[in-house]
Amino acid sequence: MRRALLTGILLCFAVVSAAAASLDGKWVAKLERKSSKGQMETVEVTMDFKVQGNQLTGTVTLTTGRRPVTMTIENGKVEGDRFSFTTVQRGRKGDQKWLWEGTVSGDELRGTRTAEGRRRGVPFTAKRAS
Secondary structure (H helix, E strand, O other): OHHHHHHHHHHHHHHHHHHHHOOOEEEEEEEEEEOOOOOEEEEEEEEEEEEEOOEEEEEEEEEOOOOOEEEEOEEEEEEOOEEEEEEEEEEOOEEEEEEEEEEEEOOEEEEEEEEOOOOOOEEEEEEEOO
């Protein structure tokens, strides 16, 4: 009985560790958003993740037709196949805080990016960069 319990605990730890480790590396996504002129534009998002235990760190870079904007990941967490973190985008009109949440499955991330104070976020799907 005791051995079965220990085996179960170790198996759960291995599954959580494997999911967390699978986030390490670069991921690329495309997001649709309204530009400052009110037109829809596509933004390429590169996420560079580093996982230690259940802590997620790294950077998120947004690339449009203009120069790239790189933000540091804050409050990053990994729980099983789920992840969450925040970024702060600095701009002429002030700072905008974003909440990123999602899941990882193999070489694909699915989630949402939600502006602070908003109810709905923008969905994204990211693929592991080769």
